[in-house]
Amino acid sequence: AQTVTQSQPEMSVQEAETVTLSCTYDTSENNYYLFWYKQPPSRQMILVIRQEAYKQQNATENRFSVNFQKAAKSFSLKISDSQLGDTAMYFCAFMKPTPGDALNFGKGTSLLVTP
Amino acid sequence: EADIYQTPRYLVIGTGKKITLECSQTMGHDKMYWYQQDPGMELHLIHYSYGVNSTEKGDLSSESTVSRIRTEHFPLTLESARPSHTSQYLCASSESRTGANVLTFGAGSRLTVL
Numbered sequence: 001a002q003t004v005t006q007s008q009p010e011m012s013v014q015e016a017e018t019v020t021l022s023c024t025y026d027t028s029e030n031n032y033y034l035f036w037y038k039q040p041p042s043r044q045m046i047l048v049i050r051q052e053a054y055k056q057q058n059a060t061e062n063r064f065s066v067n068f069q070k071a072a073k074s075f076s077l078k079i080s081d082s083q084l085g086d087t088a089m090y091f092c093a094f095m096k097p098t099p100g101d102a103l104n105f106g107k108g109t110s111l112l113v114t115p
Numbered sequence: 116e117a118d119i120y121q122t123p124r125y126l127v128i129g130t131g132k133k134i135t136l137e138c139s140q141t142m143g144h145d146k147m148y149w150y151q152q153d154p155g156m157e158l159h160l161i162h163y164s165y166g167v168n169s170t171e172k173g174d175l176s177s178e179s180t181v182s183r184i185r186t187e188h189f190p191l192t193l194e195s196a197r198p199s200h201t202s203q204y205l206c207a208s209s210e211s212r213t214g215a216n217v218l219t220f221g222a223g224s225r226l227t228v229l
Contacts, residue, residue, distance in 0.1 A: 004157075033216050045205065045220035091157065095216055102148055102173065103218055105157040 002027045002094045006106035013082045014114055020067075021077045021109045023092030029053075033095040034068065034075045035103065040088040048090070051075065079111075087113045118142045121206050121221035128196055129229050136191045136224045138206035147189040148218065150205040151175060158205060164189060196228045 003026045013019035025034070036048040051059045051068050058066050063080045079086055089110050093103040119140040128134060140147065145166045150158040150173075160173030164183040178200070179193050189208075193200055203225045207218040 035217075037220075044222040045207075047217055050217060097216070102160045102163055103158070104160075104174075105150075107157045108155075 002029075002032075002096070002104045004092050004094050004104055004106035006092050006109050008109045009107070010110045010112070012112040012114060013079075015082055015084060017082055018078060018080045019082055019111065021079075021090050021092075021111065023075045023077070023106060025073050025075065025092070025094050027073070027094065027096075029096055031097060033097070034066075035093040035095065036064070036066070036075075036077045037091045037093060037105075038086075038088045039091065039108075040085075045091070049077065082113045084113050084115065087111060119206060119208055119219050119221040121204075121224050123224060124222060125225050125227075127227045127229065130195075130197055132196050132228075134193050134196055134226070136204055136206075136226070138189045138191070138221060139187050140189075140208045140219070140221075141187060142208065142210070142219065143186065144208035144210045144219070145186065146209045147183065148207045148209075149173075149179075149181060149189070149191050150207065151177065152203045152205055152223075154203075162191065196226075198228045201226060201228050
């Protein structure tokens with residue numbers, strides 16, 4: 001089974017600053033997908049960013065980018081120009097292509113953006 | 116905007132009651148999932164379905180059962196609720212045809228068993 005480790009239970013950052021959330025995973029698979037999901041307080045889980053393991057280029061979505069290090073099995077999320085609305089739980093997740101395509105989640109990092 | 120709906124959002128019931136958590140999606144996704152999430156903890160997969168009449172158990176053992184009679188509907192049932200079932204239950208769906216492998220989540224059902 002794959003394991004996903006998020007070593008930072010809580011983090012805080014000031015508005016407009018940059019913060020990096022760490023994630024490591026363990027797998028024997030060569031082809032897989034990695035995700036960061038965001039869960040705001042009392043709101044539904046939404047996708048932040050997605051990375052395919054066979055792509056060397058790091059994924060980017062506006063202010064969100066990842067540093068994917070396949071050999072080190074590391075998948076960190078960088079949030080630039082942090083905004084108050086970024087306050088949420090952030091979950092790193094791993095998915096094998098088949099079967100079931102279910103996500104394996106880390107324990108999450110609670111991010112607080114302060115004014 | 117959510118295209119996957121869960122009801123009820125909050126439920127407080129007594130021990131021994133039978134409950135059904137509803138999950139419906141309007142996206143035509145073939146795959147659906149139920150995750151259990153305790154406060155401050157990661158999500159654990161308890162059930163999933165590849166399509167109609169397909170159901171499988173997930174990594175976390177659960178006393179709940181599921182059914183998939185229609186593509187859009189994936190209800191979860193507890194025949195006799197206990198305090199240990201108190202948790203948040205998240206439903207999700209995905210489409211396999213495009214290979215995007217992205218799950219869309221519902222808002223969750225928070226269950227409290229007294």
